Amino acid sequence: MKRWFTMCLHGINRRYDAPGKNILFIILLGTMMVPFYAVMIPLFVLFKSFGWINTLKPLIVPAYFGHPFSIFLLRQFFLTIPRDLFDAAAIDGCSELTAFTRIMLPLSKPALATVAIFQFMHTWNDFVGPLLYLHTPEMRTLSLGLQAFQSVHDTEWALLMAAAVVMLLPIIILFFFTQKYFIQGIALTGMKG
Numbered sequence: 001m002k003r004w005f006t007m008c009l010h011g012i013n014r015r016y017d018a019p020g021k022n023i024l025f026i027i028l029l030g031t032m033m034v035p036f037y038a039v040m041i042p043l044f045v046l047f048k049s050f051g052w053i054n055t056l057k058p059l060i061v062p063a064y065f066g067h068p069f070s071i072f073l074l075r076q077f078f079l080t081i082p083r084d085l086f087d088a089a090a091i092d093g094c095s096e097l098t099a100f101t102r103i104m105l106p107l108s109k110p111a112l113a114t115v116a117i118f119q120f121m122h123t124w125n126d127f128v129g130p131l132l133y134l135h136t137p138e139m140r141t142l143s144l145g146l147q148a149f150q151s152v153h154d155t156e157w158a159l160l161m162a163a164a165v166v167m168l169l170p171i172i173i174l175f176f177f178t179q180k181y182f183i184q185g186i187a188l189t190g191m192k193g
Contacts, residue, residue, distance in 0.1 A: 027070050031068050031113055032072070043058075053089050054136060056134075058133040059123070059126070059133065067118075073111060089103055113181030124143075126141070
């Protein structure tokens with residue numbers, strides 16, 4: 001029994017160990033220092049070779065690979081979760097999937113909400129990406145439509161400010177409903193304990 005218990009604990013403690021994980025993390029942090037404008041032309045050439053220009057794919061598909069800041073934020077949050085919780089779950093007979101869904105996911109709601117808010121705000125406010133990849137007026141996002149409205153209508157400030165407020169409403173509503181998780185996620189990220 002003691003041997004089985006030791007093997008279970010050793011398996012859980014080794015779960016996060018991977019060769020070269022710190023080097024990959026440093027490379028990931030290095031990618032945060034590269035501005036988008038430095039990779040804008042290579043990305044355009046890549047997406048053009050895929051035939052994705054004037055489609056929404058260049059705006060949607062890269063989001064599935066994760067933004068480096070989101071990965072950094074989630075990694076720092078997951079490091080704060082004590083391994084003792086997983087040890088207790090292993091003693092109780094939980095599988096790794098059960099421990100993940102019943103322990104890790106409920107504890108990570110604040111961090112996931114923070115990442116979701118940041119990603120939504122980045123996508124909602126993105127101007128250069130849609131300007132680069134979308135060419136027809138029917139494909140325009142709201143930020144491009146607001147700029148086109150300003151160009152076409154000789155800057156009617158009252159209408160422009162009304163449109164800007166309408167564009168701001170979804171971000172305010174999202175923050176209003178998720179502010180508890182957002183503030184909790186910011187407060188807990190990076191804290192050891």
